[in-house]
Each structure stands twice: as structure tokens, then as C-alpha cells.
Amino acid sequence: MFAVALTAATITGCSHEQQVTGNFDTEAMNTMMQTKSQFGDIALGADLWEVVICQIPRDTTDSIFEPSDERLNLSSADIVNELGPVVDYFVRWSNGRYSPKFTAAKEVSISADEKSDVCVDRALDQSVNSTRGVLVIANAQHTETAVGGWGRPGSSCAESCSARLTHRAVYIGASDFMPYWKGNPPLDLIEHEMGHALDWPHSSTSVDNFGNGVYDSDIDVMSNSAAPRDINSDARNAPGALGINMYLAGWLDGINVAFLENGTKSFELVATNTELVVDGLRLVLVPLNNSTVISIEVIGASGDNRHLLHDRVVIHQIEVAGETGFERRQTVLDADLLAGKSWSDGKVEIKVKQVVTTNSLTTAKIEVRIAS
Structure with missing residues (x-):
């Protein structure tokens, strides 16, 4: 609160x-x-997002994915049901001025020789005109050394522009929704990448860290988003916004x-x-x-x-x-x-x-x- x-x-x-x-x-x-x-009103009012599961072949050649047969067994609707705390987080920090609205969309898939970025391209292609962003979750986990995900605000747009035009998107691997979280997934990574979709930058404790993937500040959702969980394993949200x-x-x-x-x-x-x-x-x-x-x-x-x-x-x-x-x-x-x-x-x-x-x-x- x-x-x-x-x-x-x-x-x-x-x-x-x-x-x-x-x-x-x-x-x-x-x-x-x-x-x-x-980016006009990108951070104000209701922000409509489609949630899309991307099916990854077990023989994928994309090195971002862990070489494993294990796959996430959740639908887009199941993911939407887990995102209530993300909505609450942004309503809190925006003082009620911004609220992402998540809806389940049809899953997409890629072939074994296609990269994870194609998941996002296909989610954008099928999105409806009123959608302002797509949140894509691969059903395969990333490797330990790969990034957990990414987010982007897309191209500039004056008002309520379609994600199909701006390419505004968030993408993450399956790790945060796997069964070992027992239905209580950490949501700080999604909150972090949603921050990027609001055109927010990373922060760090040293200017030398920028470009090196070192985000080590515990006081910003756009840096070490897992900082609360580092202290309390039951924490699920990121730190607040700067x-x-x-x-x-x-x-x-x-x-x-x-x-x-x-x-x-x-x-x-x-x-x-x-x-x-x-x-x-x-x-x-x-x-x-x-x-x-x-x-x-x-x-x-x-x-x-x-x-x-x-x-x-x-x-x-x-x-x-x-x-x-x-x-x-x-x-x-x-x-x-x-x-x-x-x-x-x-x-x-x-x-x-x-x-x-x-x-x-x-x-x-x-x-x-x-x-x-």
C-alpha cells in the first residue's frame, strides 16, 4: 500500500x-x-495488452532457450489470471492514473529454425486494432546466461495507437511461470519490462555499467527488479519507480x-x-x-x-x-x-x-x- x-x-x-x-x-x-x-498518452489511462503464449519446438535451434523438453503448460488465459498484482503495482505507483488491461489472445508458434523474436512478430500481426501492446511468454525456459526478457515502447505515436503499427511489446521466457513456483509466480520481471514499454530506461550504480547489462540498484524497478525477493523469498513485486x-x-x-x-x-x-x-x-x-x-x-x-x-x-x-x-x-x-x-x-x-x-x-x- x-x-x-x-x-x-x-x-x-x-x-x-x-x-x-x-x-x-x-x-x-x-x-x-x-x-x-x-509517445503521447502511453502512460495514462487504460492500456490494452494482449497476452500470448508462444509454442517453442523441442528441437529449436535458438540458443536463447534451455536445451530441455520441459514446456510450460499454461494458456494465455491462465497467465492473465496471474497478472492482477502487476495491474495493482502500476495503479499504485501511477496514483491511479495508469492501468494495464490484460486480455488473453490466441497462441502463436515458431519453427525449429526461427528465433524467439518471431514469436513477437506473430503476436503483433494477429493483434486487434485497439491493442496497444503485446505481452508474449515463450513456453520454454531461457538458459541461465540469457536475458530473461525485454520490453520496448515501439515507435512514437500521438494517441492510443495500435501495437500493430508501433510494435510495442514485452517478451519473456517461461521461467517465472513454471510449476516450481506453485502458482505464485514472481512478477518483477514483467513489471520491469512493462517499464521499458513505458519508455523508461535502466538505472545502475555506475555509468560504466550501461551497455554491459549490469543493473545493480535495489531502489528501482528498472534496475535490480528482484531486489525485494533477494531479501524476502515470498516477495513477488519489483521495487518502486523513480x-x-x-x-x-x-x-x-x-x-x-x-x-x-x-x-x-x-x-x-x-x-x-x-x-x-x-x-x-x-x-x-x-x-x-x-x-x-x-x-x-x-x-x-x-x-x-x-x-x-x-x-x-x-x-x-x-x-x-x-x-x-x-x-x-x-x-x-x-x-x-x-x-x-x-x-x-x-x-x-x-x-x-x-x-x-x-x-x-x-x-x-x-x-x-x-x-x-
Whole structure:
């Protein structure tokens, strides 16, 4: 559950003179907003997905698949019945503004000499006009060294465009739905790949990791999505979404985001997993140059983020790259900044004055200083 204040619906402590909220006229932010606009309402409202099982021959030559005769014995309808927690996850993090709708579609198949990508091509070809994405599950498991799956937003589209035109898709192997999960499958990989279908990028703890398949941040669905299960084997969802992704998706409003370009200012932040009925900032953005901003947010160790064990302030470097959000580089600068601690790169200094949870509401007081 998202945090809801039990005694108050407004966070105070910052006057209007202390912050600038709303639209930010910097090149990096403008580029991110323009990139987001390519996909129109992709992250808002009902999002219609067809779920398709792809039958993989036992003599397949595609090296992505484990050389085994074992096959998943579930229908597309069976998979749909398991996806309720995925819907709930996105409804939670979008503050009710986005909801994937999964429907079962006819299965497809490939021949022994065809690759797994053909599964997706065939699912797209048979999809109906109203479908905005296809979720394809191969009935064979991938090898241990192969990727678990992938997701893509498809080509740019202004409004409610058919997946057959955009090629928007998510694909995964069978592993997460095999019988050894006893009907309680992990869903973090699907949530991660659905994030890519919303045009979200990976994040990592080092800029050197990008392009190397190292996604090692435990605080982002778009990095180590299995982090909650690493701590609690019964966990099934991924960690929550980063504030920058929520904002660009339209899940936070301009009034929830502050922008600081110079000087020293104090802010009071509300944890990103707080419902919007509670007023307050969720995100502070600091531009470094024409392509890079620093993001500051508070992550509460509850709900999908309970694996973090304690609340903390988190800092990322957001670097615009390429022509889609999918290509942005979101690098952790500090994933666990606590009260009394600070972070600095010599130009920007961030001090955490307080992190506290009262009546299930997590807040932090911070000071941001930009050297002249």
C-alpha cells in the first residue's frame, strides 16, 4: 500500500520563496519532455495488452532457450489470471492514473529454425486494432546466461495507437511461470519490462555499467527488479519507480516537483510512495549542464520498497542520451543518504537534516547548495 497521512493532508515547512515548481526551462528537462511527448498518452489511462503464449519446438535451434523438453503448460488465459498484482503495482505507483488491461489472445508458434523474436512478430500481426501492446511468454525456459526478457515502447505515436503499427511489446521466457513456483509466480520481471514499454530506461550504480547489462540498484524497478525477493523469498513485486520516471509519465504534477538552478535552499520532501491526496514535494531537480540533471527524492521503506529496511534520501544523475527515454542514463549517486549525512560533487552539495516517519508518512528535510 502507498503511504497515506493519518492526521494531515498537507506538508508545510517550505515557503514559495524557497522553491520553484512547475515547468522547468532548461535544455535537459526540455529534451526529456519532448522525448516523452513522442509517445503521447502511453502512460495514462487504460492500456490494452494482449497476452500470448508462444509454442517453442523441442528441437529449436535458438540458443536463447534451455536445451530441455520441459514446456510450460499454461494458456494465455491462465497467465492473465496471474497478472492482477502487476495491474495493482502500476495503479499504485501511477496514483491511479495508469492501468494495464490484460486480455488473453490466441497462441502463436515458431519453427525449429526461427528465433524467439518471431514469436513477437506473430503476436503483433494477429493483434486487434485497439491493442496497444503485446505481452508474449515463450513456453520454454531461457538458459541461465540469457536475458530473461525485454520490453520496448515501439515507435512514437500521438494517441492510443495500435501495437500493430508501433510494435510495442514485452517478451519473456517461461521461467517465472513454471510449476516450481506453485502458482505464485514472481512478477518483477514483467513489471520491469512493462517499464521499458513505458519508455523508461535502466538505472545502475555506475555509468560504466550501461551497455554491459549490469543493473545493480535495489531502489528501482528498472534496475535490480528482484531486489525485494533477494531479501524476502515470498516477495513477488519489483521495487518502486523513480521519481523522474513518475514525473515524466504524468504520475506526478508540476506542483510535486521543485527546480533549483542556483543558490542555497531548503526543501521538505514527501516519500514518492505517498498518495497525491497528501500535498508536498516528491522530487527536487538540479541542472548540471545542458544534458544532465541531479534528482533528489525520499524513498520510504514500506510497501514495494520494504526490502530497503529503512527510509532514505536518494540521489541520481539523469543524463539525456539518444532520442528516446529508453536511452536515458540514470546513475545512482547516493542510494542511502540518512539524517546528518551529506553528498557533494564539488559543485552541488546536498545535506539531509531529517528523515522521519509519522503516522505512516515519510518526510525528509534537506538543504541543497549550488556553488557559484
